[in-house]
Amino acid sequence: MADDASAPAPELTLARVRLGAGGPLVRLRVANGVITHVVPDTEAGAGGEQVLDLDGRVLLPGLWDAHVHLAEWASARHRLDLAGTTSARAVADLVRDRAGAPGDGTVLYGYGFRDGLWPDAPHKELLDAVSPDRPIALVSADLHAAWFNSACLALVGKGDHPTGLIREHEAHEVLSALPATPTEVLDGWIEDACRAAAARGVTGVIDFQFGDTVGDWERRSAQFRPAVRVSAAVYPSHLDTAVKRGLRTGDEVGARGALVRVGPLKLFTDGSLNTRTALCHDPYPGLEHTDGAHGIEQTSPDELVRLMRHAAAHGIEPAVHAIGDHANTVALDAFEAVRCRGRIEHAQLLSPQDLPRFAQLGVVAGVQPRHATDDRDVADRHWAGRTDRAFAYADLLAAGARLEFGSDAPVSPLDPWLAVAAAVSRTDDERPAWHPEQRLAVPDALVAAARGRRLVRVGDPADLVVVDVDPLDADADTLRTMPVHATMTNGRWTHGPY
CATH class of the missing domain: 3.20.20.140 (Metal-dependent hydrolases)
Incomplete structure (x- = not known):
C-alpha cells in the first residue's frame, strides 16, 4: 500500500521566488495543500518555519x-515508434527490424504512423512480407486507424479483411479484441x-x-x-x-x-x-x-x-x-x-x-x-x-x-x-x-x-511549477525544452530535488 492519503501535506515557505512570468520576488507559504500567504520577499518569515530558497526562479500556476x-500514452512509451515515417514501405522496414524470430507469437505493437501524405497505402501484404507469423498491430497517430498483418487479423476474427487497414469504430473494436496488457503492468x-x-x-x-x-x-x-x-x-x-x-x-x-x-x-x-x-x-x-x-x-x-x-x-x-x-x-x-x-x-x-x-x-x-x-x-x-x-x-x-x-x-x-x-x-x-x-x-x-x-493567489490549491527561465524571456526552442526545476501538486513535491 502506498503512503497515507489522509496525512496532511507539509508546511513550508518558498523564498526568493518570482511570482509569475515577469513577476516580483516574493515569499509564499503553503500549508495543508493550500497557498496561505504571499508577501514581498523583504518581509521576514516566522521563526522555525521550513524555508526553501528558490534563488529567483519563476513560480507559475501548475500546468x-x-x-x-x-x-494509450503509457503503452506507446513501450511500443515501436512510427513517428516520422514517410511511407508504408518505411514502416514495414521498421517492423522487419523489430519483429524478431518467426516463432515469436506475441503481438508486436507499433504506434504513430500518419498516412495522410504517404505515396503508398498501408496494406496487410506489406506487413506479411516482413512478418508472416508474428501478429503485428500498428496504431495511427490520431488513434483513428489500425493496420494489422494477416496473423493479427486472424487473431481478432477478421482474417477476410481485404487490406488490414481498419478505421474508426471498427479499429477500436479490433484493438480491444487483442490480448490485454496485464493490469498490474x-x-x-x-x-x-x-x-x-x-x-x-x-x-x-x-x-x-x-x-x-x-x-x-x-x-x-x-x-x-x-x-x-x-x-x-x-x-x-x-x-x-x-x-x-x-x-x-x-x-x-x-x-x-x-x-x-x-x-x-x-x-x-x-x-x-x-x-x-x-x-x-x-x-x-x-x-x-x-x-x-x-x-x-x-x-x-x-x-x-x-x-x-x-x-x-x-x-x-x-x-x-x-x-x-x-x-x-x-x-x-x-x-x-x-x-x-x-x-x-x-x-x-x-x-x-x-x-x-x-x-x-x-x-x-x-x-x-x-x-x-x-x-x-x-x-x-x-x-x-x-x-x-x-x-x-x-x-x-x-x-x-x-x-x-x-x-x-x-x-x-x-x-x-x-x-x-x-x-x-x-x-x-x-x-x-x-x-x-x-x-x-x-x-x-x-x-x-x-x-x-x-495568477498564483492566496486560497488556491498549492499546485505549482518552478521553472529556471522566465517564459517571457524565452524563445520558441527554450519554451519547448523549458527547464522545470520543481513541481508541486496539492502541497506535495511531485518532481524536484526536495
Whole structure:
C-alpha cells in the first residue's frame, strides 16, 4: 500500500521566488495543500518555519494537460515508434527490424504512423512480407486507424479483411479484441507516465482513455498516489452506471481524495483529419461524389442532444469531440439546445459564424496546439482554401472563448511546453509560422496551459511549477525544452530535488 492519503501535506515557505512570468520576488507559504500567504520577499518569515530558497526562479500556476489518453500514452512509451515515417514501405522496414524470430507469437505493437501524405497505402501484404507469423498491430497517430498483418487479423476474427487497414469504430473494436496488457503492468506504466508528466510541470490531466476510466482510477488510487490530479472521463457505455451511483463531474472518487475526480462525458460527432473522416461542410479534394466526401457523422444530432441532456440532468458535463467545421456546428447546436456547461474537444476547423458561440454558450474549447504544427501539411492538402480558419486559437480568444490546452497524448507527447511553444510560434521546424495571425502571446498561452488559471493567489490549491527561465524571456526552442526545476501538486513535491 502506498503512503497515507489522509496525512496532511507539509508546511513550508518558498523564498526568493518570482511570482509569475515577469513577476516580483516574493515569499509564499503553503500549508495543508493550500497557498496561505504571499508577501514581498523583504518581509521576514516566522521563526522555525521550513524555508526553501528558490534563488529567483519563476513560480507559475501548475500546468494541466486537458486531453490525454493515459493508458494509450503509457503503452506507446513501450511500443515501436512510427513517428516520422514517410511511407508504408518505411514502416514495414521498421517492423522487419523489430519483429524478431518467426516463432515469436506475441503481438508486436507499433504506434504513430500518419498516412495522410504517404505515396503508398498501408496494406496487410506489406506487413506479411516482413512478418508472416508474428501478429503485428500498428496504431495511427490520431488513434483513428489500425493496420494489422494477416496473423493479427486472424487473431481478432477478421482474417477476410481485404487490406488490414481498419478505421474508426471498427479499429477500436479490433484493438480491444487483442490480448490485454496485464493490469498490474499497465498500472505501473501509468504511474511512471504520471511521474514523467510531473517532471514537465504537469499537476493535472483530463484522462479520456476509452473504457471504465472512473473504475480504473478508483482501483489505481488504492495502489498509489498519482503524481498528478486526474479527472476521469465517462463514456456512454458507462453513463448509466455513473448515474446510478450518483456521480457528478467534479466528484471525488477513489482513495486519494481530491486527486481523482469524475470528469466529463466523452461524445463524438466525427472522425479525424488524417483519416479524412472529420465532418466538413465542403468535400475533401479527390473524394467528391463518394460516400465519404464530407467525412463521417459518428453520432446523429438528435442522439447527441439526447445523451447530453441525460448526462447534464444528472450533473455530468459533456465533452464533445468535433474536428471538422460541420461537426463543430453540430456540437454547438447541441449545447445551445441543452443549455449545459461543457467542452468541445479539438475544434480544429471552424466556420466564422461559430467563433463567438463558444463564449455565448459558455463552452470551453479544449485544443491541442501541437496538432496545428504536426498537421499543417495534411491540412494544406485536405482543407485547401480553408486553413485560415483551422486551429484558429487567436480568433477564438478574441471572440471571448476559454481555451484549455491538451496534448491528446499519445497523438502528441504529454508535455505542456510543446503546446505553449506551438501556440506562440505556430511552427516546430525551420519553416516560417503557419498562419501567424493565429499565434498567441506567451501570457495567454500559459493561462490556457494552466486550465484558465492566470495568477498564483492566496486560497488556491498549492499546485505549482518552478521553472529556471522566465517564459517571457524565452524563445520558441527554450519554451519547448523549458527547464522545470520543481513541481508541486496539492502541497506535495511531485518532481524536484526536495
